[in-house]
Amino acid sequence: AQSVTQLGSHVSVSEGALVLLRCNYSSSVPPYLFWYVQYPNQGLQLLLKYTSAATLVKGINGFEAEFKKSETSFHLTKPSAHMSDAAEYFCAVSDRGPGTYKYIFGTGTRLKVLA
């Protein structure tokens, strides 16, 4: 069965510093992986997705993620944090079992950006 682990429920970075949010997955089939962002009292917004094409995926708002099969990882990065990046971030894997395409989510990482 597929699963996702996000290391660090809370991450703090200074404005302008590198953002690194970690995600490791477990999947019995080639995975489809996603990063979503959730701002307070809002739904989830897709940042980027990996669906077996290029291993380095670029998303919105300057975020990118690299799929590393050997490490079963899909870490999210951004070179320079902005105050508006403060939010909760979720990594998800698509559970492509028979008759389903549901997402399995990680527990989320809350990003705090310090001025």
Next chain:
Amino acid sequence: GAGVSQSPSNKVTEKGKDVELRCDPISGHTALYWYRQSLGQGLEFLIYFQGNSAPDKSGLPSDRFSAERTGGSVSTLTIQRTQQEDSAVYLCASSLGPGSYEQYFGPGTRLTVT
């Protein structure tokens, strides 16, 4: 274009009452999903619709929970005899179909059971 919409945005109900939560997916999206987000459990899958059929109901936590979808569009999630542990944010998502894995989420319905 219009995104996924959900109503109501907030619902407060008394323990033991029934509630209905509505989801309007993006027009043309054949796949629809319900998830639940709570402090203790994170984001949990509830049910998946393809068209009006639900091939995966494995996430429904008890027989008090049911959902239907009509006309390949609107979906309703019904919780009967609500309990305090049902308090959570209920999120709906839709996607173009089983061949498209990107899900678009609505803003959610916050359910509080008192």
